[in-house]
Amino acid sequence: MSEPVHVSVIGIGCGSPDHLTLQAIRALGQLDAVLLTDKRSGEDPLVHVREQIVAEHAAQARSVVVHDPPRERRADHVGDQASYEQAVSVWHQARATAFAEVLATHVGRRVGFLVWGDPAFYDSTLRILEQVRSTGLGLTIDTIPGISAIQLLAARHGLVLNEIGTSITVTTGRRLADEVARGTDNILVMLNRTLDAASIEGDWQIWWGGNLGTEHESLLAGDLRENTPQIEVERDRLRTTAGWVMDLYLLRRTGPGHSP
Numbered sequence: 135m136s137e138p139v140h141v142s143v144i145g146i147g148c149g150s151p152d153h154l155t156l157q158a159i160r161a162l163g164q165l166d167a168v169l170l171t172d173k174r175s176g177e178d179p180l181v182h183v184r185e186q187i188v189a190e191h192a193a194q195a196r197s198v199v200v201h202d203p204p205r206e207r208r209a210d211h212v213g214d215q216a217s218y219e220q221a222v223s224v225w226h227q228a229r230a231t232a233f234a235e236v237l238a239t240h241v242g243r244r245v246g247f248l249v250w251g252d253p254a255f256y257d258s259t260l261r262i263l264e265q266v267r268s269t270g271l272g273l274t275i276d277t278i279p280g281i282s283a284i285q286l287l288a289a290r291h292g293l294v295l296n297e298i299g300t301s302i303t304v305t306t307g308r309r310l311a312d313e314v315a316r317g318t319d320n321i322l323v324m325l326n327r328t329l330d331a332a333s334i335e336g337d338w339q340i341w342w343g344g345n346l347g348t349e350h351e352s353l354l355a356g357d358l359r360e361n362t363p364q365i366e367v368e369r370d371r372l373r374t375t376a377g378w379v380m381d382l383y384l385l386r387r388t389g390p391g392h393s394p
């Protein structure tokens with residue numbers, strides 16, 4: 135059996151170089167190559183953030199840019215969970231093929247994947263690497279945790295995400311309406327698109343953050359309905375000034391029995 139490829143999946147935080155951990159910096163210094171996934175054919179600002187990290191902490195490593203296979207997005211907006219999962223699965227398979235091609239040329243070497251935030255939250259790198267492994271290519275995989283947008287949101291607002299002895303539900307903008315309908319009352323939402331407050335019944339407090347950890351960082355908090363128009367204004371502003379927008383928010387039901 136040939137030597138495996140050694141893979142380090144490194145959480146890099148969400149945009150601030152200050153949020154790299156010492157463990158991540160050590161791991162970056164040991165890489166032979168870094169595999170960067172470009173979603174916008176050379177214009178991906180998140181690749182530039184990663185390139186800066188590589189230049190500073192992994193200058194010895196070769197950068198290999200893989201163009202992200204196209205993804206069918208229609209099922210994100212319309213369609214049921216099954217068609218959404220099918221579209222994601224096709225995309226993951228294409229990514230696994232692209233990753234496998236690069237990894238196969240690095241037997242015995244250490245290759246790094248720089249994952250936004252922490253690899254455990256809404257990131258499929260680890261899943262895709264398991265798919266690569268199932269093709270028979272030998273891989274060892276180390277995961278190095280990073281600071282997630284979830285932690286940044288809490289820190290920026292000085293929040294404890296759970297109320298005493300209760301739960302936090304972490305979900306996506308796509309699934310928010312379902313969570314509200316089933317009575318969940320402390321919901322952290324990632325992968326936001328537009329926040330449709332009209333579809334969220336009841337009274338809610340929101341703590342919102344956009345492009346956290348970057349020079350463009352934006353924060354808003356207060357009553358959901360009062361803040362929604364300004365959140366959309368801020369999302370547009372970030373898209374223009376930073377060239378990208380990523381945001382998340384905590385929603386907490388208020389009113390009788392739900393005092394924040």
Ligand SMILES: C[S@@+](CC[C@H](N)C(=O)[O-])C[C@H]1O[C@@H](n2cnc3c(N)ncnc32)[C@H](O)[C@@H]1O
Nearest residue numbers: 148251252255282283324325345346380381382
């Ligand atoms: C594909 S998920 C990746 C999450 C990442 N693995 C983490 O641990 O934060 C992307 C989502 O994370 C959130 N996010 C990531 N970076 C962010 C940032 N700098 N500011 C606000 N939200 C961010 C947004 O909800 C975005 O849609």
